[in-house]
Amino acid sequence: MLLKIAKISALVALATCTLNAGGFDTQAEKDRTALVAYSEAKFKDADKNRMYFPYSTDDELKNNFPKNIKHDAFALGSYAFNSRGKSQYDDIKEMPPYEDAIDEGEELYSKKFANGKSFKDCFPKTDIAGEYPYFDDKKNSVVTITSAIDECLVSNGEKSWNMKKGKSAKLQAYFSFATMEAGKKVNLKIQSQAAADAYERGKKEYYSQRGYLKLSCANCHVQGTGQRVRAEYMSPLLGQTTHFPVFRLKWNSLGTLERRMAGCNKDQGENPHKAASGWMKDLLYFMAYMSNGMAIDGPDIRK
Amino acid sequence: MKLAKRLLIATAISGLFATSSVAGNADLVKEGEKIFNEKKLGNCLACHGANGKDINNPGSFGPKLQYLEAWPEDALYAKIYDPYTTNPISAMPAFGKNGWLDDKQIKALVAYLKTIK
Amino acid sequence: MKRLHKILLTVSLGILTASSLSANAVDEAAALDVKKVCDVGANGLDAVLATAVKYNKAAKEHGVEFKRLGITNSIYISDTLAAVKAKKKETVLNYKSKGKKKTKKFSTDYAAWRACSFAVRALQQKHEAESTWRLAVPGDGFK
Numbered sequence: 001m002l003l004k005i006a007k008i009s010a011l012v013a014l015a016t017c018t019l020n021a022g023g024f025d026t027q028a029e030k031d032r033t034a035l036v037a038y039s040e041a042k043f044k045d046a047d048k049n050r051m052y053f054p055y056s057t058d059d060e061l062k063n064n065f066p067k068n069i070k071h072d073a074f075a076l077g078s079y080a081f082n083s084r085g086k087s088q089y090d091d092i093k094e095m096p097p098y099e100d101a102i103d104e105g106e107e108l109y110s111k112k113f114a115n116g117k118s119f120k121d122c123f124p125k126t127d128i129a130g131e132y133p134y135f136d137d138k139k140n141s142v143v144t145i146t147s148a149i150d151e152c153l154v155s156n157g158e159k160s161w162n163m164k165k166g167k168s169a170k171l172q173a174y175f176s177f178a179t180m181e182a183g184k185k186v187n188l189k190i191q192s193q194a195a196a197d198a199y200e201r202g203k204k205e206y207y208s209q210r211g212y213l214k215l216s217c218a219n220c221h222v223q224g225t226g227q228r229v230r231a232e233y234m235s236p237l238l239g240q241t242t243h244f245p246v247f248r249l250k251w252n253s254l255g256t257l258e259r260r261m262a263g264c265n266k267d268q269g270e271n272p273h274k275a276a277s278g279w280m281k282d283l284l285y286f287m288a289y290m291s292n293g294m295a296i297d298g299p300d301i302r303k
Numbered sequence: 304m305k306l307a308k309r310l311l312i313a314t315a316i317s318g319l320f321a322t323s324s325v326a327g328n329a330d331l332v333k334e335g336e337k338i339f340n341e342k343k344l345g346n347c348l349a350c351h352g353a354n355g356k357d358i359n360n361p362g363s364f365g366p367k368l369q370y371l372e373a374w375p376e377d378a379l380y381a382k383i384y385d386p387y388t389t390n391p392i393s394a395m396p397a398f399g400k401n402g403w404l405d406d407k408q409i410k411a412l413v414a415y416l417k418t419i420k
Numbered sequence: 421m422k423r424l425h426k427i428l429l430t431v432s433l434g435i436l437t438a439s440s441l442s443a444n445a446v447d448e449a450a451a452l453d454v455k456k457v458c459d460v461g462a463n464g465l466d467a468v469l470a471t472a473v474k475y476n477k478a479a480k481e482h483g484v485e486f487k488r489l490g491i492t493n494s495i496y497i498s499d500t501l502a503a504v505k506a507k508k509k510e511t512v513l514n515y516k517s518k519g520k521k522k523t524k525k526f527s528t529d530y531a532a533w534r535a536c537s538f539a540v541r542a543l544q545q546k547h548e549a550e551s552t553w554r555l556a557v558p559g560d561g562f563k
């Protein structure tokens with residue numbers, strides 16, 4: 001009898017846990033699926049759906065944008081719809097400039113710290129890019145791959161690395177490449193109220209207009225996707241974070257998500273937030289969640 | 304006869320000092336065109352083309368400007384000063400209110416915009 | 421022990437006061453007419469710059485300080501104050517861009533007007549964003 005009660009109680013507890021785990025991500029899932037629906041509706045037939053592109057030219061809507069772009073294809077960023085730009089992108093991908101960085105990242109992974117340990121001790125597996133950022137309930141903060149690398153260095157008595165470029169970016173290129181090779185996807189969870197709160201903070205930051213230009217990230221990368229600033233097409237939020245670290249032709253080097261977001265922040269007319277700030281981590285948590293379930297395809301090239 | 308001549312001269316001089324309208328002032332138009340096209344000034348071409356003007360690679364965030372010669376100057380000024388009065392989440396910056404372009408610069412822009420057919 | 425308690429209390433009160441002052445600055449700024457308050461002709465350089473100093477401090481605390489073409493509003497303020505002190509009609513802004521030292525010149529009146537506008541508007545926008553941000557979210561407020 002007691003055993004029966006114990007079994008039933010265990011089952012009830014398990015069911016409650018599962019239900020609760022689903023509960024914290026309800027709004028995030030609603031946001032994510034709405035973003036997918038919006039993105040697909042917008043690019044189903046750009047020429048017919050001109051209300052999304054009120055000021056685009058006939059030529060680009062008829063001849064440049066392909067039809068029926070689906071969820072996963074948005075990971076290509078503006079190349080998902082800028083077919084003229086895509087051919088240049090394809091050419092560069094034949095001999096991508098980040099290949100050396102992946103090899104250097106692999107070396108950094110096994111290189112011993114002064115105390116004899118290495119990144120292997122902090123990151124036993126390498127196909128982990130899809131697991132970041134995650135919310136650490138004990139630390140009560142978001143952990144990005146960049147901050148995890150920093151934590152590993154500091155806890156092993158090593159000096160911090162630049163969080164935007166250089167060695168951290170190279171190590172991330174190695175992780176990203178390994179994840180892509182393993183065919184893994186963005187696999188994020190929101191399993192506590194604190195995590196849900198961090199997601200909501202990031203979401204609010206994303207959609208709040210800021211800087212002397214009073215632009216939100218969404219002005220360009222949600223409502224503005226497919227529109228141009230001069231000749232540059234705005235890339236979509238959907239699939240934005242899957243291809244990092246990114247080799248940007250403008251930088252002629254690899255950069256982390258933190259590097260790119262600081263640049264965007266600057267383009268809004270605001271003094272950029274620091275890579276290690278709570279602001280940045282919450283923002284990246286939200287952004288990455290919007291690409292949940294999409295394949296990791298980094299590192300990659302962008303203009 | 305002397306009085307008529309005096310009146311004529313007085314009218315001509317007061318005509319010269321009529322500065323309430325910016326339209327037609329060639330220097331101001333030129334300055335406005337510079338503000339429109341330069342990245343470090345107004346950078347309006349980032350989002351807008353302009354009808355009848357040779358704009359180098361204008362963006363598509365905003366409409367191609369046309370028929371602005373028919374707009375009242377103060378309406379053009381107000382739009383550049385603060386576009387959020389009509390759309391609270393507009394992607395167009397408040398050039399005046401946010402301290403980007405000052406009164407003189409906006410007036411120069413208005414002079415240029417008034418030449419757009 | 422009593423001394424430690426006193427110190428802790430003072431520090432906590434200090435933090436609470438600072439954060440509530442900072443929050444008050446947002447509400448205060450929201451009520452301002454930025455065109456009037458930053459008008460150098462009407463208010464004079466000293467008053468306009470005092471406004472800039474006050475509100476940019478809060479803007480920095482809230483992480484919303486403006487920066488234009490490599491120059492933060494803090495630099496606008498400090499270099500314009502220096503120009504006013506030296507009674508110069510022209511302000512030279514000293515800043516760094518991509519590791520190199522650079523300068524940019526404006527009339528002192530222009531620099532003060534911009535510094536003030538940047539400071540006040542940064543806080544006003546923070547206030548405005550509270551009621552407008554959801555309008556853009558597919559799945560939340562966006563239609």
